[in-house]
Amino acid sequence: MDKAAIITVENVYKSFPMGTGEFTALKEVNLTFGEGEFTGIVGPSGSGKTTLLNIIGSLDVPTKGKAIVMGRNINDLTQKEAADLRNRYLGFIFQTYNLLPVYNVYENVELPLLLLGMPSKERDTAIRQALDWVGLSDKIESRPAQLSGGECQRVAIARAMVKKPKIVLADEPTANLDAKNSHHILRTMEALNRELGTTFIFATHDEKVIRYLRRKVSLEDGKVVADQSMKTQ
Amino acid sequence: MMRFLLKGLIRDRSRSLFPLLIVTMGVSITVLVVCWVNGAGGDVIRTNARFFTGHVKIMTRAYAEQADQMPNDLALLKVNELIAGLKKRYPQVRWVPRIRFGGLLDIPDEQGETRTQGPVMGLAVDLINAESREVKMLNLEKALVRGRLPRAPMEILISDEFAKKLGVPLNEPATLIGSTMYGGLAMQNFIVVGTVRFGIAPMDRGAMIADISGVQSALAMDDAAGEVLGFFRNDLYDPATAHRIQSEFNRRFEGNDDEFTPVMLTLEDQNDLGTALRIFESASSIMIFIFVMVMSIVLWNTGLMGSLRRYGEMGVRLAIGESKGHIYGTLILEALVIGFVGSVAGTMLGLSAAYYLQVHGVDISGMVKNSSVLMSNVMRAKISPSSYYIGFIPGFLATVLGSMISGIGIFKRQTAQLFKELEV
Known part of the structure; x- marks a missing residue:
């Protein structure tokens, strides 16, 4: 753990109904994440990585146990409180970028700030800074369809980072990218982690990502089987 | 946002x-x-309102029962007095007397013998009085195809189609053969001064439009009329007011068994218009x-x-x-x-x-x-x-x-x- 704990997962179980029975995606997960971490949750498909990320991101609640994010127990939050938590402290990066196709790069990055109610002048400064971080200052008018996969993911990073969240949750962020773009993205995120102290938590099974991690939590069949510090490149 | x-x-x-x-x-x-x-x-x-029903209509009780047959022997008498009273009591309504009649229109040749003749459905309205709005109400100026509007009691308009069928020239006499209010034979010469087309099939087949004073004279209906029609001054039918006026008017004659007692009907009570x-x-x-x-x-x-x-x-x-x-x-x-x-x-x-x-x-x-x-x-x-x-x-x-x-x-x-x- 680098600094003070901002995420605590205690004895978390998560089950989903499946046919007449149920499928347990997470079993007895106990984890703590500190400020400024660059951590990966790794494991094969179906090991519970995304489910864990969803619980940390207050998009889902544990069936048993508790998850405390930024001092708030996810189980106790109302829909609105959960949205507020995500709005203030969390940023998401997805495998498929999920940019809004009808908006240009600038507008995609602008959305989180609009939800925060930030004044337009401050908003403009923040957007341009975020696009500068990811090296897309010259593409602000472009629509997602006019960008390459790597550029789209960089816009998604800018969108996640523009409000300077405490935590960024990235679900397979390099899965759709080639090696060159993957490294570019990872280096960008690593730089932002160091510069802004943002905690990055990846769900991945991509070896390229794993090489950048400073901590690796391994999941298998919903259970934490290893939690180790990594020696980064 | x-x-x-x-x-x-x-x-x-x-x-x-x-x-x-x-x-x-x-x-x-x-x-x-x-x-x-x-x-x-x-x-x-x-x-229907313009030609036949008005927004409200007054007839004698007996006339109302056989209105389809235009029984002018059951017409309203002392119409001028009746209308004067109505104008006073219901100023929001414009009251007009009308006579509907049927008959034969005979067209003579140069010798005065019948050249041709055909059945007409007549409508007598106030065409000559300067205060009358009947010309406008029946849209006669627009309906006029040939000739002019009547200026004298014995001048008439007939349907253009009817005029063509009978070969009626303008400004020539035509004789109305019908029955008087008292059941006698009525024969009266009129001058056809114009032809009209209303764009309404029943009216265009064989209609005769005449001034009411001429028809009153022809049918011996002095100060009488088959019907007195009432039109709201804004020309829009107002069911609530019509019903109110109707019940108020009819209440005055309740318990009177005389078949010549006037009775008021609203537009809705007539021709299934309701x-x-x-x-x-x-x-x-x-x-x-x-x-x-x-x-x-x-x-x-x-x-x-x-x-x-x-x-x-x-x-x-x-x-x-x-x-x-x-x-x-x-x-x-x-x-x-x-x-x-x-x-x-x-x-x-x-x-x-x-x-x-x-x-x-x-x-x-x-x-x-x-x-x-x-x-x-x-x-x-x-x-x-x-x-x-x-x-x-x-x-x-x-x-x-x-x-x-x-x-x-x-x-x-x-x-x-x-x-x-x-x-x-």
Whole structure:
């Protein structure tokens, strides 16, 4: 753990109904994440990585146990409180970028700030800074369809980072990218982690990502089987 | 945020253009159909009122029972006194005496012998008195095909079609052969000074329009008239006032068994016009109801399709920190914009089409050639003040309702499930 704990997962179980029975995606997960971490949750498909990320991101609640994010127990939050938590402290990066196709790069990055109610002048400064971080200052008018996969993911990073969240949750962020773009993205995120102290938590099974991690939590069949510090490149 | 949402709405055609087209089309069709029903229905009511029923009508009780046979032997007497009293008691109504009569119109040759003759349906109205509005009421100036309007009691107009059939020249005498009020033979020479075409099949087949003083003289009906018609001064039928006047008038003669006792009927009591009026009114309501239902279902479906397509977007917005309530609110806001713009466009389009049909109409003379229903040969739409909002309100409501119903899916869906759509 680098600094003070901002995420605590205690004895978390998560089950989903499946046919007449149920499928347990997470079993007895106990984890703590500190400020400024660059951590990966790794494991094969179906090991519970995304489910864990969803619980940390207050998009889902544990069936048993508790998850405390930024001092708030996810189980106790109302829909609105959960949205507020995500709005203030969390940023998401997805495998498929999920940019809004009808908006240009600038507008995609602008959305989180609009939800925060930030004044337009401050908003403009923040957007341009975020696009500068990811090296897309010259593409602000472009629509997602006019960008390459790597550029789209960089816009998604800018969108996640523009409000300077405490935590960024990235679900397979390099899965759709080639090696060159993957490294570019990872280096960008690593730089932002160091510069802004943002905690990055990846769900991945991509070896390229794993090489950048400073901590690796391994999941298998919903259970934490290893939690180790990594020696980064 | 509002500007941001509007930008998305305008750029995403499946979210804006398609629903907008549906609303515009639905609203314009509703406006057009309601205007058309109003026009057609109103035309039947107006035409009947102008020619036969008035907004209210007074006859003797016996005449009323056989009104179809035009029994002038049962006509009202002391009509001038009656009308003077009515004018005093009901100043909001314009009272006019009329005589309907049947007879044979005989056209003589140079020697005064019958050259040709045909049955006529006569209508005697006040054509000469300067204060009379009957010429305007019957639209005679516009209906005039040849000649001029009568200026003297013994001058008449006849249907143009009838005049052609009988070969009646203008300014030549024509003899009306009928029966007097007392059952005697009536023969009176009139001068045909003009021919008319009303565009109303029963009136155009064989009508004779004469001044009431001439007909009173011909049929020995001094100070008598078959009917006294009342028209509201704004020319619009007002059922509530008509019924109030009717019950007040008839109450005065309750318990009087004399068959010559005057009785007042409203427009609705005559020629099944009450049923017609109710049919036209309910047709408009049914149209609007069907429109709201169909549009709600269509827009609900469109909203559902749009929402399904946008689950990914919803997931992203949830992840970014937007609450479900806010997302739902923005969907409603989009619907309000679409509903407003579509309803305005639809109303304008519908009114334009209705205006065209109001001016030009649709000629149905071929269909009503042998009809006995008193309706114009050219059916027209009618734009009324209600036409401006009759489509707008349901169009707006249907859009918002459709969006509200389809948006419930967002609340019913688990946040994580919505979010999962991102992976698809």
